[in-house]
Amino acid sequence: MLLKDGEPPPAAPVIAVPAHVAELPPAPIVHALLRPLAPDRVPPAATGAALSAALNEERVELSSTARIEGIDADRPWVCAGEQLTLSARTGGEVEPGMVQRWVWPGSETGAELQPGARLPWRAPATAGRYFVRFQLCKDLGGRRVGVLAEQVVGIDVRACGAGEGQADALRIEVSQRGNEDFSFRAVSPKPATTYRWDFGDGSSTVTTEPGATHVYAAQAPGEPDVRSFKVSLSARGAEGEQTATTFVQVRGQPPSDAPPGARLKVERVTGRAASEGWRSEVRVDVPEDGNVAWERVERLTVGWDDQVDVRTSGWREVITVEEDLGRGGFRGYVTVLPSDVRPEVKQVIDFLHGRDATGKDVSLSWSAYKAEPLRPSSSERPPPK
16 A cells, blocks of 8 residues: 555545543644654654554564654644645655655555655645655565654644634745746735734845745755755734745756756657557667666646645666666656556656766656647537637
């Protein structure tokens, strides 16, 4: 049951935990930052061993430098039946084949599972204390799943009255205008006169209009390929103060004037049966004075809502090499299986990472899958003239 990013999770509804669990004192929540729980405060159904058993997995704990730095939420609590978004921050060395995933007590199967660093979590209809676990893990073959790091948080689900749900709550709409360039807009039925923005990188601003823009600094040497930032907003008006949180991801790009360490040619293979997936022929050529050692492939699964899940694998696990061209060059292909995409998936993008003889990063990218734009049905099309 170890899902790769983009693989659909089981479609079972979340159920309430036992009644005695709901009586536990709430875990501290400060500015939408969820603190990890001590093991003795986690109910039996939410332990790592119980969730692995519910998923029919053999749990193997592994030592690793990969770590979980924290888990953020876009609100400190949630009304029953409404949605709360969780976002995990990770650090340390990225291991080949490492998968990010969320697991929590479920219904008939005993556990729910969702891949990726971000989780839109739908609260159950019953108020109480619920527990969600974030894991960094890898498939060891068969039913064996290696756990590199994990963290569990408690979520306070409340029975809300009229006007207490998210329909009246402040939220932030995000638009990405460039690689590091974002625009933000506050949305709320309650008017405000002052908006205080914290962009999560040490920068902040105050506006009198419900919009703001921010450009994050370009990627510095040694920083991860994808950086996550928590954006916080405080809006104050005649009806009081409201707060909201959202998350953005910034991907680093090499300087445009940097000489290429390798050149890429990609061709989509046509005429293949849909059941076989989508195949792209890939050819990489390295200049005669160069030599590249490839290390890993990051596969980004992008949804129509622009949410991104990332899975990192050893490069030969994703790319089938048919011919070695020398110095790191090769000819081969990549495949996106039907099980790797869902109707809500807009595009799958692969990033191939390696280093040249001087230790400098070399990366190439291509679109391995792109969904066809939705077309109106015949009944919706205008009549011919």
